[in-house]
Amino acid sequence: MPQIELNNASYSYRVGEGQTVRALRGVSFSVEKGEFVALTGMNGSGKSTLAKLLNGLFTPSAGDVLIEGINTRDEERTFDIRRKAGMVFQNPDNQMVATVIEDDVAFGPENVGIPREEIVERVDWALEAVGMSEFRKRSASKLSGGQKQRVAIAGVLAMKPDIIIFDESTSMLDPEGRAEIMEVAKKLNATGITVISITHNMDEAAQADRIIVLRKGRLVLDGTPKEVFASPEVEACGLALPPATELARMLTERGFAFSETVTDEDGLVEGICAQLN
Amino acid sequence: MFKDVAFGQYYPTGSVVHRMDPRMKLLLTIMFVVAIFFVNTYFGFMITAAVLLAIILIARLPMLSVLKSVRAIVFIVLFASLVNLFMIKGGEVLWSWKSLQITDQGVHTTIKMALRLVLLICGASLLTLTTTPVEVADGTESLIKPLKYIKVPVHDIAMIMSIALRFIPTLFEETNKIIAAQKARGASFDTGGLIARAKAMLPVLIPLFVNSFRRADELAFAMDARCYNATENRTKMKVMKLGAADYVGFLLIAAYFVAIMLDRYYFGGVMDSLIFGGLV
Ligand SMILES: Nc1ncnc2c1ncn2[C@@H]1O[C@H](COP(=O)(O)OP(=O)(O)O)[C@@H](O)[C@H]1O
Numbered sequence: 001m002p003q004i005e006l007n008n009a010s011y012s013y014r015v016g017e018g019q020t021v022r023a024l025r026g027v028s029f030s031v032e033k034g035e036f037v038a039l040t041g042m043n044g045s046g047k048s049t050l051a052k053l054l055n056g057l058f059t060p061s062a063g064d065v066l067i068e069g070i071n072t073r074d075e076e077r078t079f080d081i082r083r084k085a086g087m088v089f090q091n092p093d094n095q096m097v098a099t100v101i102e103d104d105v106a107f108g109p110e111n112v113g114i115p116r117e118e119i120v121e122r123v124d125w126a127l128e129a130v131g132m133s134e135f136r137k138r139s140a141s142k143l144s145g146g147q148k149q150r151v152a153i154a155g156v157l158a159m160k161p162d163i164i165i166f167d168e169s170t171s172m173l174d175p176e177g178r179a180e181i182m183e184v185a186k187k188l189n190a191t192g193i194t195v196i197s198i199t200h201n202m203d204e205a206a207q208a209d210r211i212i213v214l215r216k217g218r219l220v221l222d223g224t225p226k227e228v229f230a231s232p233e234v235e236a237c238g239l240a241l242p243p244a245t246e247l248a249r250m251l252t253e254r255g256f257a258f259s260e261t262v263t264d265e266d267g268l269v270e271g272i273c274a275q276l277n
Numbered sequence: 278m279f280k281d282v283a284f285g286q287y288y289p290t291g292s293v294v295h296r297m298d299p300r301m302k303l304l305l306t307i308m309f310v311v312a313i314f315f316v317n318t319y320f321g322f323m324i325t326a327a328v329l330l331a332i333i334l335i336a337r338l339p340m341l342s343v344l345k346s347v348r349a350i351v352f353i354v355l356f357a358s359l360v361n362l363f364m365i366k367g368g369e370v371l372w373s374w375k376s377l378q379i380t381d382q383g384v385h386t387t388i389k390m391a392l393r394l395v396l397l398i399c400g401a402s403l404l405t406l407t408t409t410p411v412e413v414a415d416g417t418e419s420l421i422k423p424l425k426y427i428k429v430p431v432h433d434i435a436m437i438m439s440i441a442l443r444f445i446p447t448l449f450e451e452t453n454k455i456i457a458a459q460k461a462r463g464a465s466f467d468t469g470g471l472i473a474r475a476k477a478m479l480p481v482l483i484p485l486f487v488n489s490f491r492r493a494d495e496l497a498f499a500m501d502a503r504c505y506n507a508t509e510n511r512t513k514m515k516v517m518k519l520g521a522a523d524y525v526g527f528l529l530i531a532a533y534f535v536a537i538m539l540d541r542y543y544f545g546g547v548m549d550s551l552i553f554g555g556l557v
């Protein structure tokens with residue numbers, strides 16, 4: 001059984017009388033445990049809507065979303081689903097509940113009634129995992145954006161999730177902050193946590209095992225970074241290729257031949273060297 | 278430009294007073310505030326000052342930090358003193374000019390009122406200097422918990438308090454950003470009369486409001502995503518526990534309370550005339 005399964009899931013926002021915006025239209029895919037999936041697409045293509053379907057913040061208007069076999073329509077299991085699938089949002093300031101960092105990390109476990117001693121252990125462990133232990137007693141307002149996002153990740157980790165969804169969690173950060181968060185995400189993925197990372201940054205997407213591309217609420221591409229970047233549809237989806245891929249494509253037009261699609265600088269260097277020899 | 282609200286006036290020294298249970302500190306502050314309204318002799322004020330001084334020393338607070346909070350009420354005290362001085366009549370007339378009159382009772386009442394206000398603020402500031410706002414909020418939640426039996430939504434109130442505390446610095450930062458953005462477009466905030474200035478604030482307040490609603494919306498999703506539910510099943514990581522210092526503190530303030538009551542209802546002004554002789 002796949003860990004995440006979408007069967008023809010659609011979602012419409014109601015806006016005013018009888019008016020709806022169809023944000024997702026019949027999306028189906030499944031994700032296995034431990035995958036690192038990048039979800040991308042233009043602004044308004046439905047990425048955030050899809051993310052909110054994955055932990056039951058929204059239930060699909062049609063179709064089904066199953067998390068470890070549990071249908072998100074099952075209201076009795078809503079909290080089980082939210083414990084399994086944690087979510088880190090875009091704006092680090094708008095997802096922190098408590099002033100003191102350790103209190104914020106404890107918020108989730110407190111909500112689900114974990115005993116006190118265990119909360120303390122989980123908070124210690126989660127802050128350690130994101131490298132924020134020394135800040136635990138401090139107030140969040142003095143942290144950098146990257147540090148705030150790491151606290152937000154710790155807050156999700158304290159729920160011991162199987163899946164973490166990042167909804168453009170790096171988009172408001174400086175390059176350093178982005179790198180910090182990507183590193184944490186990869187580290188967590190290495191421990192077996194499934195990562196769904198929504199991003200506009202193709203360099204980030206290139207580091208995933210798999211890229212899913214949405215366009216106007218429909219799933220249009222789903223494959224490894226090499227497959228997706230090689231697809232002629234990429235540009236129609238409004239995506240800018242990573243600089244290395246773009247350069248390789250231009251070189252190809254001028255007669256270079258790369259044995260496989262380039263996704264990063266290393267691949268580019270190797271490809272060029274192979275030609276020169 | 279402003280101190281972190283999370284710590285407010287908090288002056289960390291790690292003293293035993295700082296480490297006391299916030300619930301006890303709140304309770305003792307309330308007891309102190311009640312007691313000080315019963316003080317009506319100079320002897321009573323001396324005891325009060327001595328108790329405050331003892332706490333300041335134990336908490337290792339610099340005198341200046343306590344006096345700073347008094348500075349905020351200097352004008353109120355001066356104004357109230359002037360009014361009292363001329364309005365209260367009784368006893369010997371010490372000075373008079375046309376219909377204005379100062380009497381000896383007026384002088385005593387005024388001095389006592391000023392002392393009461395100043396000592397009251399000193400006492401209250403001892404709480405905020407040794408306790409973070411977050412601790413005060415947690416302590417308040419715990420103290421008002423019994424009210425849930427009369428259907429007061431204690432947990433919701435506590436949640437609102439803690440979110441408000443959390444967002445004050447964020448909104449403050451945002452206000453500064455919007456002001457800077459409007460200034461860059463040529464807005465001016467410090468010229469013109471009161472009305473012109475108030476009007477100039479409008480282009481700041483509107484985006485601030487709109488953004489606050491957006492923030493509230495996002496925060497609600499973030500809280501839901503972390504399984505927020507205001508039910509009884511919630512647990513708390515931090516449990517407050519009374520320690521030896523709390524009991525000692527309680528005894529100290531209780532003794533002070535009793536002393537004040539004895540001074541007022543049993544000794545009357547005896548101690549004052551013993552100490553100050555004919556002056557009072
Ligand atoms: N709360 C809402 N009410 C109405 N329409 C919305 C709302 N949120 C998003 N939409 C619309 O749904 C579509 C998908 O939005 P979203 O999932 O936020 O896209 P993305 O995250 O990819 O930018 C967009 O057309 C957007 O305008």
Ligand SMILES: [Mg+2]
Nearest residue numbers: 047048049168
């Ligand atoms: Mg989005």
